[in-house]
Amino acid sequence: MPIISIANSKGGAxxxxxxxxxxxxxxxxxxxxxxxxxxxxxxxxxxxxRLNDRGTSALSQLSVDGDVTESNIVDKIDAARETNDFVLIDLEGTASVAVSYAVGQSDFVLIPLQGSQLDADQAARVIGLIRQNAKAYRREIPFGVIFTRVNPAIKPRDLAHIEQALAENKIPVFETRLYERAAFRSIFQVGMTLQELTPAIVSRPEVAVENALAVAQELIDRLAGEIRDVA
Structure with missing residues (x-):
């Protein structure tokens, strides 16, 4: 089953x-x-x-394991492969041994990037780590950059500059962006899923749901492509 790491050594990405x-x-x-x-x-x-405290079964298919350390992360990944369709790893926002272990075990590494040069510099470090692990494990580790917290109304000049630099360096970039939406912040505040949010809680939650689905679909499409390439 696919192991997907989400990595960026800069916090707030x-x-x-x-x-x-x-x-x-x-x-x-x-x-x-x-x-x-x-x-x-x-x-x-x-x-x-927070979700469990509410006694909801809104997402019976989703579970979270927070007991993950540098010493057990590889064992956790191996065990998770056997019982799940997808395993997503939220890695710490610094370079570490645990990050390296997770990247080495991943079927895909997703690199979130805001439209700033500082974020781009840190994303480049993650790409370097992925390539280093690929050499060590003697296999390709597919990855992709995705722009996050994007303003849906305007396209800043910095973002256009970074897009051009990524294209020139042949870095794979998701066509779908994760936009800045109040609903994405609200799920943490109220302990709900996106699907549970209503207009009484946050404006236009359905737009955030559609955005999340679009990102998920592109990820699945890219995974399918990578699996076919390996086969």
């Missing part, structure tokens, strides 16, 4: 939000999904606790 909304979209489609919360702050574990 939208890594945890991307991981959670992807997992919710895939689970809502009927797939069994496990999130390994390897971020020391355990933000997704905290969200899951």
């Amino acid at each position: 939208g890594k945890t939000t991307l991981c959670l909304v992807l997992a919710q979209a895939i689970a809502d489609a009927g797939k069994r999904v496990l999130i390994l919360d390897a971020d020391p702050n355990r933000p997704i574990q905290t969200w899951a606790s």
Whole structure:
């Protein structure tokens, strides 16, 4: 089953939000999904606790494991392969041994990137780590950059510049962006899934649901392509 790591060594890139909304979209489609919360702050574990406190079964297909450490992450990944359709790993926002282990075990690494040069520089470090692990494990480790927290109304000049640089360096970039939506923040605050949100809680939750589904579909399409390439 696909192991997908979400990695960026810079905090605030939208890594945890991307991981959670992807997992919710895939689970809502009927797939069994496990999130390994390897971020020391355990933000997704905290969200899951709030969800459970509400006594909801909104996403019976989604589970979260927050007991992930440098010493057990490889064993956790191996065990998760056997019982889940998808495993998503929310990695810590710094370069570490645990990040390297997870990348080495991944079928795909998703790199969230805001439209700033600082984010782009840190994303380049993650790409370097992926390529280093690919050499060490003697296999290709597919990856893709996805722009996150994008303003749906305007396209800043910095974003256009970074897009051009990525294209010139032949870095794979998702066509779908994860937009800046209040609903993506609200799920953490209220301990709900995107699908549970209503207009009384946050404006236009259905737009956020559609955005999450579009990102999930592109990820699945890219995974299918990579699997065919290997086969």
